[in-house]
Amino acid sequence: MxxxxxxxxxxxxxxxxxxxxxxxxxxxxxxxxxxxxxxxxxxxxxxxxxxxxxxxxxxxxxxxxxxxxxxxxxxxxxxxxxxxxxxxxxxxxxxxxxxxxxxxxxxxxxxxxxxxxxxxxxxxxxPERNTTSAAPAAPAVVSAPSRPAPVAVAVGEVNGRQGPVAVVSPLVRRLARQHEIDLRGLTGSGPDGLILRADVDSAIRRAGEAGAVTEAAARTAAEPVVAAAPTVQVGTAAPATAERIPLRGVRGAVADKLSRSRTEIPDATCWVDADATELMAARAAMNAASGPSGGPKVSVLALLARICTAALARYPELNSTVDTAAREIVRLHGVHLGFAAQTERGLVVPVVRDAHTRNAESIGAEIARLTELARTGKLSPAQLTGGTFTLNNYGVFGVDGSTPIINHPEAAMLGVGRIMPKPWVHNGELAVRQVVQLSLTFDHRVCDGGTAGGFLRYVADCVEQPAVLLRTL
Structure with missing residues (x-):
């Protein structure tokens, strides 16, 4: 047995x-x-x-x-x-x-x-089919004795055919009963003819449309015919329809976190335009020095991430969180750098562990690895939690600036716009330079504007003059 x-x-x-x-x-x-x-x-x-x-x-x-x-x-x-x-x-x-x-x-x-x-x-x-002919028997339901109930199988005549047919789960059966939908008249779209909730929803819509047409016809027949001058209707439109999308899974978690951030954190944003021409030239030199087979290329995001870790070492107030219950600011010693990644399932923030101990090449390799896992939906929960500071490169969407929402329970987020040629005063003369807008949203409980401005100015200085960063390497 x-x-x-x-x-x-x-x-x-x-x-x-x-x-x-x-x-x-x-x-x-x-x-x-x-x-x-x-x-x-x-x-x-x-x-x-x-x-x-x-x-x-x-x-x-x-x-x-x-x-x-x-x-x-x-x-x-x-x-x-x-x-x-x-x-x-x-x-x-x-x-x-x-x-x-x-x-x-x-x-x-x-x-x-x-x-x-x-x-x-x-x-x-x-199971073997019974090939002997017999009169239709009363429907028999077979299911496992557990809750919630599994998909069961009923025997009888449905849609003009004999034999076993798929019967839906209790949730869908209750939905059909509430709307007076006869399940034995439906053809399931699931495997082996299984009746899904979508099949019942479609039947409910069809029944509603049929009822509306019948009601309109009855009302028209009952109204007296009155001659009137022709009128012209201006600005009429078809009734608007709406689609309801459940907030659950990754998208639901993001919605909860963003709502909590806006509710709990008194945030403020400051921004600055920076001349990124020298940074782009330094990156090109790094990648050229590595040669055709000298290893992976260093990305702009990796360089910005390395600049952020150096800036957080100077301004540790922004690498912290607030314990609201204890009314304490918790300064964090290590930097676990999150970066925003857009996927088909919504926005996720993978975390580069111990980013303060890595160089730009190591950070870039980890970002590339985590990004690939995010695209394929294979990130583990541990790779999506524990961040202390987030870098958001919204420039990939072709926009110049934004006011980021802090990734709760962190204290700050740096946003980076697109790098594009713009007129810029360089060495006292007007020139075309590669300009980027940087924006810092910070929790005003952990620091004042002077600290936030100092952090952002240091980041901008490193972008404009990468040699500034060499002093901290």
Missing amino acids: AQVLEFKLPDLGEGLTEAEIVRWLVEVGDVVAIDQPVVEVETAKAMVEVPCPYGGVVTARFGEEGSEFPVGAPLLTVAVGATDASSASPGDDGAAAEELSGGSGSGNVLVGYGTGAPAARRRRIR
């Missing part, structure tokens, strides 16, 4: 309490190995694959893609030790499994932990 084990959403660390299902990697009936990834979830920090600590046959799967689950909620059930169809209990959704070596489970439930065992071949095992 197979033992059915329930795998729950594990603690993902970093204080995360919930996750959104992005993509299922297994289906009911698949054979899974110990520590094989079974679902891809998105947390407020990153997107991760969750491995299952059990080996066996997937007998039930809870939740649809796009639904949110709290830590500890059931994800799926696995029949461990099943060898054939007869050994699987009715609670196993009729699935059978091949016996797997070491089938009890690894015991590892945290993301990123596992035994390293090779993944077994996934195999879908379907």
Whole structure:
């Protein structure tokens, strides 16, 4: 007799309490190995694959893609030790499994932990169909005894055909019941005809449109015909429609952090234009000296990051945070430099650890590595937390200036606009120079304008005369 084990959403660390299902990697009936990834979830920090600590046959799967689950909620059930169809209990959704070596489970439930065992071949095992003809029986529902309820299968005639059809989860069934939608008249767009929430939402819209047309026709028929002079309507427009986008996952976390920053931090912004011609020339010289195969090129962002670490050494007030409960300013000794990165899932801020101990080349290599992980959605929660100061290069979007919002709970953020040729007075003469606007938003609780202005002026001086930075290297 197979033992059915329930795998729950594990603690993902970093204080995360919930996750959104992005993509299922297994289906009911698949054979899974110990520590094989079974679902891809998105947390407020990153997107991760969750491995299952059990080996066996997937007998039930809870939740649809796009639904949110709290830590500890059931994800799926696995029949461990099943060898054939007869050994699987009715609670196993009729699935059978091949016996797997070491089938009890690894015991590892945290993301990123596992035994390293090779993944077994996934195999879908379907129950044999009854080929004998029989009168339609009353619908029978088979599901695993767990909450939230898994997708069940009902038997009966739907859309003119006999046989098993997909029945939706309790959430979608309740939505259909509230709007008086007959599920047996719908054709599911999910795998194997599974009725998804989107199918029910479409049916609700169609029913609403049909009801509106019927009501309008009845009202027109009831109104008396009155002759009137023709009128001209000016400025009429079609009714506006709206789309609702849930604030969850990475975008929801960003929204919460920005709102908290605006609510808690009394921020102020100062800015300055700087002549970056010499900085660009120094960068070109560095990259030319490295030669065709002399290593990676040094980016402008890496140089600016190195300038920031030097400036923070001079003005440590800006490398701090405020403990509101204790009413204390906490000065931080190390610089963990965050940098804003735009991805398809929203804005993220990867963190370069111990940036104060790195040179420009090392910082640039780490920025490139973290940026690639951000683009592919593979940043871990630890790589997105713990920053003490943030550098925001919004010049990549083709804009000159901005007033950044501080990345709570940090105390300051440096914004960098695009570097572009502009008329500039250089050595007493008008010339075309490469000019950039720098803006510093700072928490006015940790310092006054003199400190913030001194920090920004030092950064601008290093941009205009990179030799100034050599004194601190």
